[in-house]
Amino acid sequence: MTTSEPVASDAGDGGAADLQFRDPEVADELADDIAAQMERIDEPVEIMHVCGSHEQVIAKFGLRSMLPDALSVTMGPGCPVCVTNMPEVDEAVALAEAGKTVATYGDMFRVPGTVKSLADAKAEGASVEVVYSASEAVELAETNPDEDVVFFATGFETTAAPTAAVLQADPPENFSVLSAHKYVPPAMEVVAEMPETDVDAFLAAGHAATITGYGLFEEFVDEYDLPVVVGGFEPLDVLYGVRRILEFIEAGEGGLDNAYPRCVSREGNEAAMAAIDDVFTLTSGEWRGIAEIPDANFVLREAYADHSARAQFDIDAVDGAGDPLTEQCICGDIMAGTASPEGCELFGEECTPSNPVGACMVSDEGTCKIWHEYGGEPDL
Structure with missing residues (x-):
């Protein structure tokens, strides 16, 4: 189990003041590394991140357009x-x-x-x-x-x-x-065990790990033998976390890495x-x-x-019938990583940010709202 250094630009003296988290040249280098790794792995890879903030970065900056077709990065149950x-x-x-x-x-x-x-x-x-x-x-x-x-x-x-x-x-x-x-963590275990999911690795949320520490995931890695990398929330953080995950997959092993050391420690x-x-x-x-x-x-x-x-307080349950459209909402499947917003017949039609049917269209960390605003899988 290792910890990684922050991604830095070659400009300046390389100190903290010179960290460039939106440097397009570094992004291109990371994307090239990821493409080369996927060629060597030579099979599809699915990475699940567990944070709405990660999804915001991925969608807003079009990071999926920089990834090989065989590499899927999906959002799991990361929107509270x-x-x-x-x-x-x-x-x-x-x-x-x-x-x-x-x-x-x-x-x-x-x-x-x-x-x-x-x-x-x-x-x-x-x-x-x-x-x-x-x-x-x-x-x-x-x-x-x-x-x-x-x-x-x-x-x-x-x-x-x-x-x-x-x-x-x-x-x-x-x-x-x-x-x-x-x-x-228990939700990650449930998702990892779902027969309809095929998750090869997890990109864990850096802000939660600032509280819990990245050592929290050691038991999960030992149990499921899957890579878990804790990542930050700038575009280069995400790309670097993906590259580190692929290093584990290429080596054919599980492992735990802290790719957000400027904020996260083992103990938290x-x-x-x-x-x-x-x-x-x-x-x-x-x-x-x-x-x-x-x-x-x-x-x-x-x-x-x-x-x-x-x-x-005595809390009386709410009586009454819910919105019939609610039964058509697939927010749970989206949060489990088994469906995407574009697979929901309500997305962008009956369900919009101004008239949300499901919770995924309400929250700024919800996949549906993020995809409605930025798109999720750009074809550039």
Whole structure:
């Protein structure tokens, strides 16, 4: 298991100040290396990345157009908003309709539940506020002491850490958390075991690994004998991560590499991980449209029950029939890497960013929204 050096331009003295993450000459060199590697491998390769930010970079900069036809880079379950299950949204809507003030991130505001979204609830008079951080939700509770403020907390390890931090900091009594935080590694295991997938390697999310450390993936590599490379979010980061993955595949071995060493260490942010472990425990949960995944949902420990919305309030399930189009949405298949947005008959027609049917068209990290904005597989 190795760590790689950052990609640098030949200009200047080669120090950190001279790193050029959008240098077209370096990009061409990496693309040439990748093409040569694929010729030597001489068989199709499928790499799955597990991050909406990676998909944004790949689509926005047309990186797939630089890759050989036999090399596929697909997005897996890397959009936390997209994998938030409809019953979890239903809980938040029910709390808002019961008179609680629900605070959540902007991406969650329009994500459809079974019957309606938080945006729908707000339009009908419920108190729903968009916040940019867990601490801002706490401030909302502090400035409105007569209201019950529920933070609908979503995201992977990167946002679970600040949620844990505010709960450790003794928030006001009228503040509670409805946790929909998710833990990525078990989802990678499920995808790797799906018979309809044929994933040869994973490009892991660099920002999550800044919290967890890249050592988190050692057990996965040992179990599945697949390459896992942690990558950053500039175009050269992605191309370099792909090149490093192909080195493992060409050698016929699994392996773990940190291709984002300017931000990621083996141990990660140990204080953040300690906070997550103190506040949360893991339980099985349904990831929207994918599967029931063991130990993949963060829920509050009993010690924090006083700030758990599920423990503090009776949450009535939402009644009613959902949008008939929802049954045609293939967001789960897209998140599992077994389908693309262009394979959905709703994409760009009934389902658009202004009128989303599925969660993948709502979030800025959703594959459908990204492909609608940039295209996904350019034919240049």
